Amino acid sequence: MTASVARVTTISVRSDTSFDDAVKAGVERASQTLRHVSGAWVKEQKVELTDGKVTSYHVVLEVTFVLDD
Template sequence: MTSSIARVTTITARSDVSFEDAIQAGVARSAQTLRNVSGAWVKEQKVEVADGVITAYQVVLEVTFVLED
């Protein structure tokens, strides 16, 4: 029987462009540090606003990576 064990870590990513850009940046950066990243769950989304205009997009991601043997 084959099994695998994964770990989940929480990260926050921010972008001045969009939520999608923040997610892409967060996953890309996670993959630079963590090996075997297998998925990410967008746990929270938030915008920063100044004078009634959105100035930044922020996401909280739960990043899953499989532990090595």
């Protein structure tokens, strides 16, 4: 039986558009640096406000990637 080993790393992403945009940007950026990205978990979401209006969206992602043999 062959086992695979994965690692999880935490990244923080900010978007001026939406939470969805922040998640997509984070996963795309992580995939440029890390090989074998297999998933991501949204650990935290928050917004930044100016004068009572949302100005940016922040997410903290736990990104999972499988280690090379």
